[in-house]
Amino acid sequence: MRRTLLALGITGLVSVALAGCGASSPAVSADVADEAIALQQVGFDTGLADNPSPSASDGTGDAPRKQxxxxxxxxxxxxEVTIQTKKQGAKTIVVQRGQVTAVAGDRLTVKSTDGFTLTWAYGDKLRIVQDxxxxxxxxxxxxxxxxxxxxxxxDVTSARLIAVK
Known part of the structure; x- marks a missing residue:
């Protein structure tokens, strides 16, 4: 069961990344388009990815994919998932959901409910959204x-988009 869920999770992240590596929404700057789509796909509505990927909105997806x-x-x-982009080549996108455990200078540490902890550096052109x-x-x-x-x-993970609940 665990392997199945892990495989489904990885498959989902890959499909999120592949759906997001083409054109970005007009409301999203090119700098955070991939990150906005990744956060949208894991349940954080930043308001920046107004145009979901075609597979999520065109009605052609089957019920199991929607579930x-x-x-x-x-x-x-x-x-995390590594995607191939036209402008930047290979790009590793990282997403995390959790609770802020430390904020210091140009970094913050987030701990997920499974105990995974990651310290993020504030990236260039960082966007923080709430509501x-x-x-x-x-x-x-x-x-x-x-x-x-x-x-x-x-070894550096740079935050580019943060959604505050």
Whole structure:
């Protein structure tokens, strides 16, 4: 069962990434388009990915795929996927849902409910949204529930988009 859910989770993240690596929504700057779609697919509505991927909205998907997306939106805690982009080449996108355990300087630490902890550096052009509106870094406080998406380059994971619940 665990392997099946892991495979489904990885498959879901791959499909999220593949759906998001083409054109981005006009409401999303190119800088955070992939991250906005990734957070949307795991249940955080940032208001930035107004045009979901065609497979999610064109009615051609079958019921099991819709159920899988719904399951992933509610239950994905963290993950990463590497995609091929036209402009940047290979890009590793990381997503995490959890509670802020520390905020210090240009970094924050998030702990998911399964115990996975990751320290994120604030990336260039970081966007923080709450209730579909851009907010300041001061909204990030210890104990706050967030969804975060960004990129990994070597050992550094950079937050590019944070959704505060």
């Amino acid at each position: 899988l997306r719904k399951y992933l939106r509610r239950n994905t805690l963290h993950g 579909k509106k851009t907010v300041e870094k001061s909204a990030l406080k210890t104990g706050e529930e967030i969804g975060v998406a960004g990129t990994r380059d070597g």
